[in-house]
Amino acid sequence: MAVTLDPQLLDILACPAPDHAPLTPGTPEDPEADALTCTSCGRVYEVRDGIPVLLLDEAVIADESASSDVPPDAEKSTSDGA
Ligand SMILES: [Zn+2]
Numbered sequence: 001m002a003v004t005l006d007p008q009l010l011d012i013l014a015c016p017a018p019d020h021a022p023l024t025p026g027t028p029e030d031p032e033a034d035a036l037t038c039t040s041c042g043r044v045y046e047v048r049d050g051i052p053v054l055l056l057d058e059a060v061i062a063d064e065s066a067s068s069d070v071p072p073d074a075e076k077s078t079s080d081g082a
Contacts, residue, residue: 005052010036016054017041023052 005013005025013036014020021040027033034047036054043059045052 005036005047005050013052013054015041015043016056017043017059 010023010025013023015023015038017038017040019038019040021038023036023045024039025031025036027035027037027044028042036045036047036052037043038045041061043056043061045054045059047053
């Protein structure tokens with residue numbers, strides 16, 4: 001189920017990290033996820049009962065190693081277990 005936040009609310013929400021960047025619904029891996037993702041640092045904030053949990057302590061760094069210049073799906077053939 002996708003996040004159904006008020007667009008105006010989403011507009012005023014910002015990442016609690018120093019970048020204070022806008023947030024986008026969902027996660028990079030799952031746009032339908034109940035979460036908000038920072039457009040700058042890539043931290044993912046869970047949405048609980050429709051309330052975004054904008055706490056650095058609760059944030060999930062989506063994929064630190066992939067947040068650099070490497071495209072997300074570039075040669076992903078390591079440790080997949082398949
Ligand atoms: Zn951020």
